[in-house]
Amino acid sequence: MSDTPINLEALRQRIDQLDGDIVRLISERASCAQQVAHVKLAEDENAIFYRPEREAQVLRRIMALNEGPLDAEEMARLFREIMSACLALEKPIKVAYLGPEGTFTQQAALKHFGDSAVSLPMAAIDEVFREVEAGAVNYGVVPVENSTEGVVNHTLDTFIDSSIRICGEVVLRIHHHLLVSENTRRDKITRIYSHPQSFGQCRKWLDAHFPHAERVPVSSNAEAAKLVKTEWHSAAIAGDMAAKLYGLAHIAEKIEDRPDNSTRFLIIGSDDVPMCGEDKTSVVVAMRNQPGTLHDLLEPFHRHGIDLTRIETRPSRTGVWNYVFFIDFKGHRDEPGVAAMLEEVSQQALELRVLGSYPQGVL
Numbered sequence: 001m002s003d004t005p006i007n008l009e010a011l012r013q014r015i016d017q018l019d020g021d022i023v024r025l026i027s028e029r030a031s032c033a034q035q036v037a038h039v040k041l042a043e044d045e046n047a048i049f050y051r052p053e054r055e056a057q058v059l060r061r062i063m064a065l066n067e068g069p070l071d072a073e074e075m076a077r078l079f080r081e082i083m084s085a086c087l088a089l090e091k092p093i094k095v096a097y098l099g100p101e102g103t104f105t106q107q108a109a110l111k112h113f114g115d116s117a118v119s120l121p122m123a124a125i126d127e128v129f130r131e132v133e134a135g136a137v138n139y140g141v142v143p144v145e146n147s148t149e150g151v152v153n154h155t156l157d158t159f160i161d162s163s164i165r166i167c168g169e170v171v172l173r174i175h176h177h178l179l180v181s182e183n184t185r186r187d188k189i190t191r192i193y194s195h196p197q198s199f200g201q202c203r204k205w206l207d208a209h210f211p212h213a214e215r216v217p218v219s220s221n222a223e224a225a226k227l228v229k230t231e232w233h234s235a236a237i238a239g240d241m242a243a244k245l246y247g248l249a250h251i252a253e254k255i256e257d258r259p260d261n262s263t264r265f266l267i268i269g270s271d272d273v274p275m276c277g278e279d280k281t282s283v284v285v286a287m288r289n290q291p292g293t294l295h296d297l298l299e300p301f302h303r304h305g306i307d308l309t310r311i312e313t314r315p316s317r318t319g320v321w322n323y324v325f326f327i328d329f330k331g332h333r334d335e336p337g338v339a340a341m342l343e344e345v346s347q348q349a350l351e352l353r354v355l356g357s358y359p360q361g362v363l
Contacts, residue, residue: 030086037090049090050138052168052267053276055083056359060278063362076363084114094118094137096128102222102242104174108265109141111363112170123219125154129162132268139167140268146174147262149200151312155266156326159284159355160317166282166356168267170363176202176221176256179236179248181229186251191216193224194237202237205255222246264361273358279332280309282355285325285345286316296348297325304341306331332357 040047062079063072070078087093095113098105099121109119120137122128128140142158145151176198180186192210196217199206206215213235218224221238225246228236235251236242243250287293301308307330316322331338333354346352 033086052273056276059362081114084116088116095139096120096122096131096137097141100222102245103220108170108172144266145264149197164268167269168358169361170265174261175254176237177250178252183232189235191234193227198237201256204257275332276359278360280360281357282328285349286351300341300344304337
């Protein structure tokens with residue numbers, strides 16, 4: 001027992017020493033990042049500072065080097081914030097997201113780009129695309145599919161008429177909470193606000209606990225949280241970010257019907273992304289409306305050993321009962337096998353457009 005204070009003090013001194021080393025090394029890394037910026041600008045005044053493929057490679061390397069006791073993803077999250085802060089020294093990155101503030105899309109943007117990115121809320125998915133196309137922001141973040149409710153059709157449809165590229169992806173675990181304001185009479189709740197997708201993801205819980213409450217769909221969970229602030233008989237379904245931002249209290253936590261409820265978001269930009277070694281490609285294909293069309297489309301993927309991760313159909317705007325296919329698969333468009341497969345598909349298709357090749361989500 002008498003040794004405990006001495007050992008504790010020694011450990012604290014060791015922690016202080018390590019903290020000093022960490023601060024010095026982070027500062028050294030930041031200085032190196034500034035030098036990278038000078039070199040890039042000397043070579044090209046329009047240099048691109050954020051490289052999605054390079055960031056993915058660095059984070060995967062960090063996870064491979066990690067020996068614990070922190071798990072690999074936690075270590076990668078720490079380094080993402082370091083990289084975000086260092087990138088801001090080179091040139092702050094601007095990111096548009098589906099707003100308002102407090103949405104899961106903002107949370108996904110911060111998860112992918114770090115807290116040092118400048119995030120700007122947009123009122124609609126179309127506006128996110130327009131901001132990127134106009135060059136007002138560097139990147140945009142939009143939802144594309146949920147593990148419970150499926151694809152976000154508005155996002156897919158917007159790609160059809162856009163020249164924007166997919167530059168990355170991020171998957172976010174979605175936890176929904178039932179929230180109220182300080183003025184809410186909790187025993188008199190007759191109205192619940194939320195996004196339609198969230199109602200779908202919490203349907204069973206709501207049927208069991210609030211079967212008679214009116215369910216009012218709004219444009220976002222953050223908007224639902226804002227509305228609750230002004231009413232005494234209503235509640236909102238939203239996440240932790242919205243609860244904190246609008247000062248709401250939790251009545252019930254994690255009310256989603258499926259514990260693995262997740263949403264996949266796409267990072268959109270204007271430039272193609274080089275290979276990083278663990279890539280995905282997204283394409284949109286228009287095929288002739290004839291027997292065997294789906295088989296003809298998918299057969300080259302099978303023959304070339306390409307791993308499909310998602311396929312969706314959407315109505316074509318060129319004619320009644322015509323459809324286009326949105327397909328995600330593993331691999332990069334510049335890989336020889338993928339390039340050969342895409343060439344074969346393009347010969348059969350009315351139109352094939354590569355929406356982007358990009359790093360598979362790391363976190």
